[in-house]
Amino acid sequence: MAGPIQAQFATSLKKYYSFYTGGFIAFVVVAGVLEQLGVSNKALGYLFFFATILLYAGIGFMSKTADVAEYYVAGRRVPALFNGMAAGADWMSAASFIGLAGTLYLSGYDGLAFVMGWTGGYCLVALFLAPYLRKFGQFTIPDFLGARYGGNIPRTIGVFAAVLCSFTYVIAQIYGVGIITARFTGLEFGVGVFVGLAGILVCSFLGGMKAVTWTQVAQYIILIFAYMIPVVWLSVKHTGNPVPQISAYTTALPKVSALEKEFNDKTTPKGAAEESVRAIFHERATAAEDRLKGLDAGGAAYLVDEKKKLQARVSELKVASADVRAIDAAERAVRHFPIDPAVARAAWINDREAATARAGPVKAHAEPFPVSGNTPEEVDKARGIAKKNFLALILCLMVGTAALPHILMRYYTTPSVKEARTSVTWSLFFIFLLYFTAPALAILVKFEVYSHLVGSSFTDLPAWVSNWAAVDKTLMNIADINKDGIVQLAEIVIGGDLIVLATPEIAGLPYVISGLVAAGGLAAALSTADGLLLTIANALSHDVYYKMIDPAAPTTRRLVVSKALLLVVALLAAYVTSLKPGDILALVGAAFSLAASAFFPALVLGIFWKRANQLGAILGMAAGLLVCIYYMVVTYPLFGINAPKWWDINPISAGIFGIPVGFIGVIIGSLLSPAPGREVEELVDHVRYPNQAGGARAMGASGT
Amino acid sequence: MELKQNQLAQQNLARKRGAYWNRNLWLTALLLTVWFVVTFVAGWFARELNEITFIGPLGFYMGAQGALIIYVAIIWFYAHYMNKMDEDFGAHEGEGE
Numbered sequence: 001m002a003g004p005i006q007a008q009f010a011t012s013l014k015k016y017y018s019f020y021t022g023g024f025i026a027f028v029v030v031a032g033v034l035e036q037l038g039v040s041n042k043a044l045g046y047l048f049f050f051a052t053i054l055l056y057a058g059i060g061f062m063s064k065t066a067d068v069a070e071y072y073v074a075g076r077r078v079p080a081l082f083n084g085m086a087a088g089a090d091w092m093s094a095a096s097f098i099g100l101a102g103t104l105y106l107s108g109y110d111g112l113a114f115v116m117g118w119t120g121g122y123c124l125v126a127l128f129l130a131p132y133l134r135k136f137g138q139f140t141i142p143d144f145l146g147a148r149y150g151g152n153i154p155r156t157i158g159v160f161a162a163v164l165c166s167f168t169y170v171i172a173q174i175y176g177v178g179i180i181t182a183r184f185t186g187l188e189f190g191v192g193v194f195v196g197l198a199g200i201l202v203c204s205f206l207g208g209m210k211a212v213t214w215t216q217v218a219q220y221i222i223l224i225f226a227y228m229i230p231v232v233w234l235s236v237k238h239t240g241n242p243v244p245q246i247s248a249y250t251t252a253l254p255k256v257s258a259l260e261k262e263f264n265d266k267t268t269p270k271g272a273a274e275e276s277v278r279a280i281f282h283e284r285a286t287a288a289e290d291r292l293k294g295l296d297a298g299g300a301a302y303l304v305d306e307k308k309k310l311q312a313r314v315s316e317l318k319v320a321s322a323d324v325r326a327i328d329a330a331e332r333a334v335r336h337f338p339i340d341p342a343v344a345r346a347a348w349i350n351d352r353e354a355a356t357a358r359a360g361p362v363k364a365h366a367e368p369f370p371v372s373g374n375t376p377e378e379v380d381k382a383r384g385i386a387k388k389n390f391l392a393l394i395l396c397l398m399v400g401t402a403a404l405p406h407i408l409m410r411y412y413t414t415p416s417v418k419e420a421r422t423s424v425t426w427s428l429f430f431i432f433l434l435y436f437t438a439p440a441l442a443i444l445v446k447f448e449v450y451s452h453l454v455g456s457s458f459t460d461l462p463a464w465v466s467n468w469a470a471v472d473k474t475l476m477n478i479a480d481i482n483k484d485g486i487v488q489l490a491e492i493v494i495g496g497d498l499i500v501l502a503t504p505e506i507a508g509l510p511y512v513i514s515g516l517v518a519a520g521g522l523a524a525a526l527s528t529a530d531g532l533l534l535t536i537a538n539a540l541s542h543d544v545y546y547k548m549i550d551p552a553a554p555t556t557r558r559l560v561v562s563k564a565l566l567l568v569v570a571l572l573a574a575y576v577t578s579l580k581p582g583d584i585l586a587l588v589g590a591a592f593s594l595a596a597s598a599f600f601p602a603l604v605l606g607i608f609w610k611r612a613n614q615l616g617a618i619l620g621m622a623a624g625l626l627v628c629i630y631y632m633v634v635t636y637p638l639f640g641i642n643a644p645k646w647w648d649i650n651p652i653s654a655g656i657f658g659i660p661v662g663f664i665g666v667i668i669g670s671l672l673s674p675a676p677g678r679e680v681e682e683l684v685d686h687v688r689y690p691n692q693a694g695g696a697r698a699m700g701a702s703g704t
Numbered sequence: 705m706e707l708k709q710n711q712l713a714q715q716n717l718a719r720k721r722g723a724y725w726n727r728n729l730w731l732t733a734l735l736l737t738v739w740f741v742v743t744f745v746a747g748w749f750a751r752e753l754n755e756i757t758f759i760g761p762l763g764f765y766m767g768a769q770g771a772l773i774i775y776v777a778i779i780w781f782y783a784h785y786m787n788k789m790d791e792d793f794g795a796h797e798g799e800g801e
Contacts, residue, residue, distance in 0.1 A: 116772070126779040126783070249760035394743060689725075
């Protein structure tokens, strides 16, 4: 790949993508005109959904290839800038695009663990991995483990870990695709999953990494526009400043903080109104607590008694001929009254927790580790735990970032070591654009809610509130608890995903921008799913089939196997997703901790410590992975074991134990067995010094 | 290609490589320290930092924006410095790679 040709290639890429961006803006403008002409919102939703999926499929079709290097690593000629955009889209998932601002809205400072963790990890990628892996220049991450440590065992563990964490993560993505499709087109969740999947498949199936790369660049452009436009508009509307990343802190945050104080101060009118709502929730929590106590004491007999009491109340109301609604409510209470002790217990614990949460004061948005307790010692202890978990989560997310194979793979695709380094800079820059906007968006929406929604009348709610409350109670739940006709903060429950989805409406933008946001969320989920599915299929086809089962396989057969596997994995992932497994954030967190524990120690020591050898790698990877899995299984409530936590660390940060065990495992295993041979030393030198030839080729691995 | 060179040239190469790798390690350690301080030290003392106002409360601002800007700067500096050092040491990849 000679310089001038590469430079020309970069120039024409810039031209293509400028045209593309212009075309996309024109498309949004046309859709806006259609809306003014009276085209329905649903039709616009379909338009955005199918137009973008067709676009991605089209790019995939144009990039179809039968060349191994193009299929696995996009021909290693993706310029740094474009590789950065592709990595950005690859990286930013549905969780980043839709969930992040919501998490920040709900948890304030403590949610910043995700912002820091998902960006700071790139420092580790840049300093420890990207340039060296690029110099190594093969096809997959298990490839490096196989060449560096020799034998099939490290490679096999690598394949297992790559498939495990990528599969966990891809389910979260496909879930996101299903949700967005269902919301904006009205198709059923399961149908949405498979339609979205078809778009992913056309792309990666025909052109592998090459197609995925060029589609991801296109997806990045859509998603960043979709994220920025509503936030900038909202910022202008509220503060008159078009830079939300500044206005949120200088204008909106001080007002939010002042309102938080007012809501918590019972002597102000707003504070008193809030207090009256909280008192009702406090009563409800106490009532639930009393029922739980009654259940403990009386068992099933207590339930029968209570139900009789409720029935008596219905008859009483009927005799007194109270108003119809009161009778209805009482009858409903009888119908829904749990008669099975286990069901009753679960329901009442749930009631108690929900009511307790809403009975508490407003948490200050900018305050780190807000905790409550009865004594100063209790507060200190709770704060210590919150702080520890905050930092542990950041570390796991960062190390996980630097160990997820679908991200590391992206740095195989640049033309040189130099471009790999520059490309990490671009990657983080493009990711940074979204991540430093999300906290600002959270503050701006909070400002809107605290200053405009709170205090408005229930008969005259803002349009966006009544719209979303009608669509989905889990996203927007608002009820006049204390019957004063005025909205109090404690009367609103907001689901995190609402923040990004509703911003266009809050900012008073036309529906077409909502369609754009949906397209952005879809782009984020699809691009990440693309990269992950390809990683899984490549690990199986390249590392298992080609490297271990049939090294003599001809090129065509390798690609056929890879594509067949891609199809199988994609269908399997879609099937698992359609079963709607648990909590998305838990799945994502698990993927990071698993990757961090399995890969990071063996990869980094493989480059920085020549003495590291096969036994060390096997021991370190297996031990790290096992400790991480063990801790998750015994502590995640999902698995039902609920063992005591180690040092109060939450299961999402299981990597905090897996990572050190991994490092210790590599070191002990290596020192217990003989130093690796001369070829390994040459390989490490090859990886360390950008101009040294040989190495991987001397090891008998196939050249590029 | 090294087999054809004489011993002196090889020793010279080894020395040059040692110097290159050492400088790389120092730079990596330095930047990693910066990374650690803005992430974990600033995170640990976030409540204390919030007493200071810089655009917003400093502890919050660091987590929401400050640390991120420094991360980008760290990676940019590393890429810039190493790419230049490759040329100084004549270690950049040749056309034949």
